[in-house]
Amino acid sequence: MQLTLWTYEGPPHVGAMRVATALRDVHYVLHAPQGDTYADLLFTMIERREQRPPVTYTTFQARDLGGDTAALFQTAAREAVRRFAPKALLVGASCTAELIQDDPGGLAQAMGLPVPVIPLELPSYQRKENWGAAETFYRVVRALARPLTPAERSPGPRCNILGPCALGFRHRDDLVEVRRLIEALGITVNLVAPERAGVDDLARIADADFNVVLYPEIAGTAAAWLQRSFGQPATRTVPIGHGATLDFIDELATLAGVDASAVRAETTSRARWYARSVDANYLHRKRVFIFGDATHAVAAARVAAHEMGFEVAGIGTYSREFAREVRAAAEAHGCEALITDDYLEVEARIAALQPDLVLGTQMERHIAKRLRVPCAVISAPVHVQDFPARYAPQMGMEGANVLFDTWVHPLMMGLEEHLIGMFREDHEFHPDAAPSHLGGGASPAPAAPAAPEAVSPVAPVATAAEAANTPHWGAEAERELRKVPFFVRPKARRNTELYARERGIATITLETLYDAKAHFAR
Numbered sequence: 001m002q003l004t005l006w007t008y009e010g011p012p013h014v015g016a017m018r019v020a021t022a023l024r025d026v027h028y029v030l031h032a033p034q035g036d037t038y039a040d041l042l043f044t045m046i047e048r049r050e051q052r053p054p055v056t057y058t059t060f061q062a063r064d065l066g067g068d069t070a071a072l073f074q075t076a077a078r079e080a081v082r083r084f085a086p087k088a089l090l091v092g093a094s095c096t097a098e099l100i101q102d103d104p105g106g107l108a109q110a111m112g113l114p115v116p117v118i119p120l121e122l123p124s125y126q127r128k129e130n131w132g133a134a135e136t137f138y139r140v141v142r143a144l145a146r147p148l149t150p151a152e153r154s155p156g157p158r159c160n161i162l163g164p165c166a167l168g169f170r171h172r173d174d175l176v177e178v179r180r181l182i183e184a185l186g187i188t189v190n191l192v193a194p195e196r197a198g199v200d201d202l203a204r205i206a207d208a209d210f211n212v213v214l215y216p217e218i219a220g221t222a223a224a225w226l227q228r229s230f231g232q233p234a235t236r237t238v239p240i241g242h243g244a245t246l247d248f249i250d251e252l253a254t255l256a257g258v259d260a261s262a263v264r265a266e267t268t269s270r271a272r273w274y275a276r277s278v279d280a281n282y283l284h285r286k287r288v289f290i291f292g293d294a295t296h297a298v299a300a301a302r303v304a305a306h307e308m309g310f311e312v313a314g315i316g317t318y319s320r321e322f323a324r325e326v327r328a329a330a331e332a333h334g335c336e337a338l339i340t341d342d343y344l345e346v347e348a349r350i351a352a353l354q355p356d357l358v359l360g361t362q363m364e365r366h367i368a369k370r371l372r373v374p375c376a377v378i379s380a381p382v383h384v385q386d387f388p389a390r391y392a393p394q395m396g397m398e399g400a401n402v403l404f405d406t407w408v409h410p411l412m413m414g415l416e417e418h419l420i421g422m423f424r425e426d427h428e429f430h431p432d433a434a435p436s437h438l439g440g441g442a443s444p445a446p447a448a449p450a451a452p453e454a455v456s457p458v459a460p461v462a463t464a465a466e467a468a469n470t471p472h473w474g475a476e477a478e479r480e481l482r483k484v485p486f487f488v489r490p491k492a493r494r495n496t497e498l499y500a501r502e503r504g505i506a507t508i509t510l511e512t513l514y515d516a517k518a519h520f521a522r
């Protein structure tokens with residue numbers, strides 16, 4: 001086991017909690033030590049759900065370990081059924097409880113409880129949160145779904161939407177977009193699960209012609225079982241981006257046997273036109289590094305390359321179960337895949353690639369901030385900011401608009417690069433000028449050039465080894481560097497120092513600066 005400060009995914013029982021919280025009429029009895037109740041905060045403080053998760057923890061303490069912890073579990077299960085009257089009971093163990101081997105599934109099944117018991121065996125030391133969510137959803141579907149006779153079936157075309165879940169990245173708003181598209185095609189939504197699906201709804205999951213899988217990390221296992229058991233095919237396209245949304249409409253139409261031409265014709269996004277009309281400086285060949293869960297990372301790479309004109313410099317995922325998909329995407333974009341759940345490796349890759357933009361998780365947002373690279377969040381793990389009050393889907397055409405705004409604006413900074421270049425000798429644009437929108441209090445340009453020792457000679461993100469080896473900046477080169485627009489200046493400094501270091505140049509002159517610029521522009 002590795003002790004870490006940050007982690008992309010929690011243990012698998014957190015995935016189980018996410019599914020239990022999304023469902024209706026179920027309760028989860030979790031054999032867990034006292035401290036585990038912290039997980040409630042993920043739902044109430046980060047996602048801001050109005051109710052705490054439907055979870056009873058056994059909350060055993062160190063002193064209980066010498067006694068009968070199995071009896072503790074059974075008492076908690078009996079009390080949960082009496083108090084919450086669920087229609088199904090999920091039971092399982094957290095990482096620490098797994099070590100005491102009480103077997104919650106066996107214990108609960110032996111109790112003769114008046115509700116179906118769904119035991120969850122989630123190996124905490126081999127698997128993680130998303131796998132735990134997928135396995136839990138699969139177990140729930142498998143336990144509750146029942147075959148229907150032709151007479152019990154409703155008229156089609158009908159589909160289930162699978163994947164939206166508690167603590168999901170923009171799941172709430174994606175669902176609105178996707179449901180609108182499905183219904184515009186004349187397809188009935190039989191059920192959405194796990195989010196807001198009740199036990200009785202899940203019993204009728206077979207009353208659909210096919211499944212729409214929005215988040216394969218959560219719904220892929222259940223969808224594969226539904227295909228095997230009830231012959232329900234599943235969608236493969238995730239509608240993130242303008243092009244993928246059109247492909248998704250076509251896929252839905254094929255599965256449902258309906259004509260998509262009218263819906264296709266009227267479904268469009270502003271993002272497409274904006275990406276074409278915005279100053280190409282901001283998009284064309286900007287190098288972007290992408291990291292997240294596999295679904296969002298692969299989708300982001302497609303949008304970045306084909307809809308924004310970016311160059312995908314690197315792509316990676318922490319979802320080891322989906323490494324193959326991400327490797328295939330990396331190959332298609334001509335870069336190397338990074339499959340890791342170690343944020344330090346991700347940080348090292350970003351520092352090495354020096355991209356113009358990072359599309360990642362909240363972890364990469366912190367990393368990019370430290371490296372002073374613009375960043376937009378595209379994937380879980382989530383933070384409170386990822387549950388905005390406004391409508392902000394990632395999927396469908398409105399999702400494409402949101403992607404454009406959130407990815408391109410960090411690059412624009414509100415100033416046109418070519419104007420800065422044109423006016424950089426103007427007195428208002430000297431390096432010490434205050435922003436004009438803050439009361440026009442621009443201070444006059446310094447009468448004399450700043451002395452070399454008055455400016456920071458060390459690049460802000462240099463490692464200790466690099467700092468020891470940082471070339472000295474000559475006064476003239478330092479003055480020239482200060483004419484570079486403020487938001488690209490750290491990168492220009494880093495690149496020049498890298499160029500000098502690699503060539504053993506001890507003092508950076510004006511010539512070194514221009515040579516480095518020419519080198520990196522190639």
Ligand code: SF4
Pocket residue numbers: 011032033035036094095096097
């Ligand atoms: S049981 Fe697992 S999740 Fe809970 S406190 Fe211990 S290590 Fe953390």
